Each structure stands twice: as structure tokens, then as C-alpha cells.
Amino acid sequence: xxxxxxxxxxxxxxxxxxxxTMLVLFGIPVAQLLIFGYVVTNEFRNFRxxxxxxxxxxxxxxxxxxxxxxxxxxxxxxxTSTDGIDExxxxxxxxxxxxxxxxxxxxxxKEGLATVQVIADASDANTANLLVNYTNGIIQDFAIRYxxxxxxxxxIRIEERMIxxxxxxxxxxxxxxxxxxxxxxxxxxxxxxxxxxxxxxxTLEVLLISPLKxxxxxxxxVIPYVxxxxxxxxxxxxxxxxxxxxxxxxxxxxxxxxxxxxxxxALSLGIFISTLAGTQxxxxxxSMFALMLPTLLLSGFIFPVENMxxxxxxxxxxxxxxxxxxxxxxxMLKGSGLEFVWEETLILxxxxxxxxxxxxxxxxxRFV
Amino acid sequence: xxxxxxxxxxxxSFKGLQALKEATLEVRPSEIFGLVGPxxxxxxTLFRILVSLLLPDGGSATILxxxxxxxxxxxxxxxxxxxxxxxxxxxxxxxxNLSFFASIFGTTVRENYHLIRDIYGxxxxxxxxxxxxxxxxxxxxxxxxxxxxxxxxxxxxxxxTTGVDAxxxxxxWEMLAVRRAEGITILVSTPYMDEAALCDRVALIQNGRIMGxxxxxxxxxxFPWPLYAVASEMMYPLPGHLKEFHLTRSAYRFGDRIHLAxxxxxxxxxxxxxxxKGHTKISLSSCKPGIEDCFxxxxxxxxx
Numbered sequence: 001x002x003x004x005x006x007x008x009x010x011x012x013x014x015x016x017x018x019x020x021t022m023l024v025l026f027g028i029p030v031a032q033l034l035i036f037g038y039v040v041t042n043e044f045r046n047f048r049x050x051x052x053x054x055x056x057x058x059x060x061x062x063x064x065x066x067x068x069x070x071x072x073x074x075x076x077x078x079x080t081s082t083d084g085i086d087e088x089x090x091x092x093x094x095x096x097x098x099x100x101x102x103x104x105x106x107x108x109x110k111e112g113l114a115t116v117q118v119i120a121d122a123s124d125a126n127t128a129n130l131l132v133n134y135t136n137g138i139i140q141d142f143a144i145r146y147x148x149x150x151x152x153x154x155x156i157r158i159e160e161r162m163i164x165x166x167x168x169x170x171x172x173x174x175x176x177x178x179x180x181x182x183x184x185x186x187x188x189x190x191x192x193x194x195x196x197x198x199x200x201x202x203t204l205e206v207l208l209i210s211p212l213k214x215x216x217x218x219x220x221x222v223i224p225y226v227x228x229x230x231x232x233x234x235x236x237x238x239x240x241x242x243x244x245x246x247x248x249x250x251x252x253x254x255x256x257x258x259x260x261x262x263x264x265x266a267l268s269l270g271i272f273i274s275t276l277a278g279t280q281x282x283x284x285x286x287s288m289f290a291l292m293l294p295t296l297l298l299s300g301f302i303f304p305v306e307n308m309x310x311x312x313x314x315x316x317x318x319x320x321x322x323x324x325x326x327x328x329x330x331x332m333l334k335g336s337g338l339e340f341v342w343e344e345t346l347i348l349x350x351x352x353x354x355x356x357x358x359x360x361x362x363x364x365x366r367f368v
Numbered sequence: 369x370x371x372x373x374x375x376x377x378x379x380x381s382f383k384g385l386q387a388l389k390e391a392t393l394e395v396r397p398s399e400i401f402g403l404v405g406p407x408x409x410x411x412x413t414l415f416r417i418l419v420s421l422l423l424p425d426g427g428s429a430t431i432l433x434x435x436x437x438x439x440x441x442x443x444x445x446x447x448x449x450x451x452x453x454x455x456x457x458x459x460x461x462x463x464x465n466l467s468f469f470a471s472i473f474g475t476t477v478r479e480n481y482h483l484i485r486d487i488y489g490x491x492x493x494x495x496x497x498x499x500x501x502x503x504x505x506x507x508x509x510x511x512x513x514x515x516x517x518x519x520x521x522x523x524x525x526x527x528x529t530t531g532v533d534a535x536x537x538x539x540x541w542e543m544l545a546v547r548r549a550e551g552i553t554i555l556v557s558t559p560y561m562d563e564a565a566l567c568d569r570v571a572l573i574q575n576g577r578i579m580g581x582x583x584x585x586x587x588x589x590x591f592p593w594p595l596y597a598v599a600s601e602m603m604y605p606l607p608g609h610l611k612e613f614h615l616t617r618s619a620y621r622f623g624d625r626i627h628l629a630x631x632x633x634x635x636x637x638x639x640x641x642x643x644x645k646g647h648t649k650i651s652l653s654s655c656k657p658g659i660e661d662c663f664x665x666x667x668x669x670x671x672x
Contacts, residue, residue, distance in 0.1 A: 201453070202451045202452070202453040204455075205451045206455045206469070209420060209421060211472070212472050
């Protein structure tokens, strides 16, 4: 019994001495619970929409006010022409456009029937569904309470349209998200582990004193993974196209270039992780918990960023996959060109340079 | 004669712990120079500074006239380094390892095969075996081949025989002797005192301090005290009792004997002292000092 007690104490010592194990044991569950709790609420608010009001009368103004004061929607833009709709969606700020036809108020009064068109960006199918349902509810509620109706209450007909993904296929969200996740994990985890292995085996000591320059070592490590990850990306795209019918409406060259950019980012992140980690195990832990969970939870892959509390939205803004998912969704589903995704591209490029800079600074020709 | 390696007052600390304290030593060309000391004495730190992996806090060092800080690129070309753990890629085969290390130093196995023929030859039947599946002795031979493949003028070997069987250790030292005959300077560290005797000269290092440099014979000859091997019926309290004796310089257990160094050569009084402590069957015989005795003496000296 005594020897068993000694064994248990030894195990506790292992755990308590290793701060990383402690972090995994206690930090991860707490963080996960908090993130899940906040992210996975169906609470729904502050989605950006645009309104195209051709009628501009009292009724449409009142209805607009009702929609915007619900708390679910924020007016991003008031459109003045039909051409603006496509443009507004491609810019990516808005998820929905509400269109009031000409003479909306008059028709409602005289004929007791008017039509509202609701167009939602269905590249994220779940969100689009929710948006349309909420809008629907507000408008119907308005119709019932509409005062000046004498005999029977006026009806407002709602024409729904889902664009970019008319069939509301979840796979349209799933393919870009999986692609981001796989590229991130494979590229970052594999490079960080392979550099950490050199440290562990002592081979890095010999590499460092060889005539190889540090950037030779890093580039030599990275090039095979660039090639492999790129093949990976192409395979995912092919599967998405042929198996799931995921369209590629934009330029394929742009799509592949953006994938390459994201791979470079993931690899530079992997190198950076390896400068922090001394062993393969640590490299693996950091990659898993610093990359995989945030990619799943905070990138907008599973849960819409707009629903998150502000603080998580800020953290989400630091997640490279968020931008990559936006970019490939825009290119594949909306057919956007570089002029619509340049901001995200710039952010990814900036992050890549930052991590390369940090790694080269830390990855020296000497130990200390 | 110009020194092959010239270390001048090198100091290095890690987070407040002083690993090297003004270490100074000279290695002559084409000699096997041993750095002998227990684990944690500072051997690896000194070697890492010499091969330009670490920067010293103070002092300087040159290898064949090249400064280890300013000319580190040159140092890296002329030095073959074998780190403490044999740094091999365990998932690569024997021949892949060798070709890789040849290629990163800008050479080929074919070009420099003559340098390693005697070492690598016995490994050739296993050329396609993964390095991780080799025995300790074979890993050591492969690592030495990899360190020699770019024709270095200086070999720096950090505890190359740790974890290797006795036969392989002996073979290894024979290989080092061949390299020395070819004109390569060898700097080797070891925790084993018996290996010190195989070096041309040795430096004893303890707590980051170089405590003495000489030929192994010179060190032994310079041992200043009369030395006795002592045994008795009660071996356990014997060292303690010997240390109480007023003429004792040092008393340490060596195998089944206690090595006793005396300030004055008076074995009879030792015997009577031990008898007064209740020891019987006392055996007291004069013995020749070895490297270990010199090491202990330097340690005692360092404490005073």
C-alpha cells in the first residue's frame, strides 16, 4: 500500500512539475467551456444588412425602423439601385438585403397586399436561414398590427431568395472550413514537429555548425511541406468540386494563389512554434491547442463570428483561418475577384511576414 | 609550436549558474587532448563555445588561429563536432545519414571516403539499415564517420564513449589514435578516468574550473603525497575514521580499498590509530597513484 501511495505521489509530481500538462488539464476545459458557451448560443443579433427602399413612404420607413430596432439587424447601407445589391454582397459586409417595391405603402392600403423581397447570402446556409426567418417574423408581426386596415388585415407577401447557395447546402461552408483546418494543421504541426525533432535528437547542433545558413535550414524544412500541402489543397478542392458539387465561380488561379499564401502562413507559424518548443511533444500540444480549436471555434467555420461576444470577435480577428475561409468562400461562391478580397489577402500576407520575421529572429545560428 | 586550440579565460553563466570560470587551456596540433571531469563540470559548455554554438560571457578562444566568435564560419568548416548524444537521423539509413552530413558540408562520401574507410567499413553491410536500429557502438562509429567526412583539422568529441560497450570503447580509442597519426587534432571529453590515460594530455575540470593540465603520466608523477590502499574488517566506517586521523590528506573509496593520502609518510601510526578505533585485520599497502587520485587531490586542493 505504501509503495502504491509512493507511485501515486510520483504521478502527481509529474503533472504538477509540468506547467504545460497543468495548462492542458485545467486551462483547456475552462477555455473550451467559455468559448463554447458564448459561441454556441443561438442568440442572434447585430447582423449587418442593407435596405433598398424604392417606395420611400411612411409605411416602409416605419417597417424599416421596426426591423432595425429589433436588435437583430444593423443597417450597413441604404441602397439606391438594383446594381448595388450584388456589389454590396461581394464586399462581404452584409448578409442580407431587404427590398421594398415601388408604392409599397399605397398598395398595402389600397389592395391590402404588398411585397417585400428578402435576399440572403447563403454561402453560410444556417445563418442565411436564420436571417430570413427573423426578418419574416418581424414583417408579419408588423402586418398584423398595421392599424389603418378596416375590414381584413393587410397582407405582406415575402419573396425569399437565397443567393450563392440556393439549395442551402451546408457543404458550401464545410469545404472551405475543412480546407483551412487541414492546411493549418498539416502545415503548421508537421513543420513544428519536424524542427523540434532535430532539437530532440541533437542533429540541430550539427546543422547549426555546418556551413548551412539558418534560412537554408528553414527553407529546406519548409519546401517539402509547401509542395505536400499544396497537393493537399488541390485534392480538397477536387473533392469539393466533384463529390460535393462545390462550384468555383471565381478565378481558379486566384484561388490557388490564396491557398498558397495560406499554406505559407501556416508554415511560418509552424516554424515559429518550433522556436518556442523544445520537444516534439510540446510542439504537438501547442499546434493542437493553439491552432486546431481556434480554427474550429473562432474562425467562423462552425459558428458565425457575428454572434460572438465582442471580446471573442476581437480574438477571432487574430485567427488566420477566418480570413482564409472568407476569401475562398467569396472566390468559390460569389465569384469575387481580388478587388473584393484584397483586404483579407493583405492581412494574411502581413501575418506571414510577421511570423517569418519572428522566427528568423529567434532561430539563430547559435544556441544563446 | 602554435596551439591548435587556444582557450583564454573563458567564462559562461546560465541564469546565474556559472558553468565555466575563466577556463584556460592550450591544445597542441595533432594531439589527443582529454577533458576529464564529472557530469556538470562544464565540458559540454566549453565544447559548444569552441564550435561556436554558444558565445562566452568573457574570454576568447581560437582554433588554428581563427577566433571562435569573429571567424565562426571558418571554425565551422575546419571543425568536426560530435555532440553528446550521437546526432544521427534515426529514421534515415546508415548511408543516407553519411551522405546527408557530407552534402551539408559541401562534399561527397566518394571524395572523402579514404578518411573514414577503417571506421565506416565495418558498417557497410548495414548501409541500408535505419540508424535508429544500430547498436550503441555502431551508432558511435557512424556518428564519428559523419563528423570526419568533411576532412576537419580538429575533431571535437563530447563524451563519445558514454553508453557504449567496453569493446567498442577500446576500438574507438584505437580509431582516434589513427586520426592523430594522420595529423588531426582531437579534443575529447570523458567522465571515465581510465580513458584519460589514453590521451596525450588531459585537463581536469570541476565546477567550471580547469584544475590541472599535464600528460597523464605527468599528473600521476606530480601526485605529492604518499598513497596507501587500506582495508580492514569494518569497511563501512573506515573512510570516516581515516578522515579523523590527523595526518590524513584525503581518503576515498576505490573499489574494495580506501585510497589514503598522507601528509607524512607514517603508515605505522595509521595502523595504531585504526586499531584504537576497533578495526581488525588491517591491510595497509603502498600503492601507485592513478588519474582518479590526481583528480581527487585537485578537488581537495580546490576546496582549500
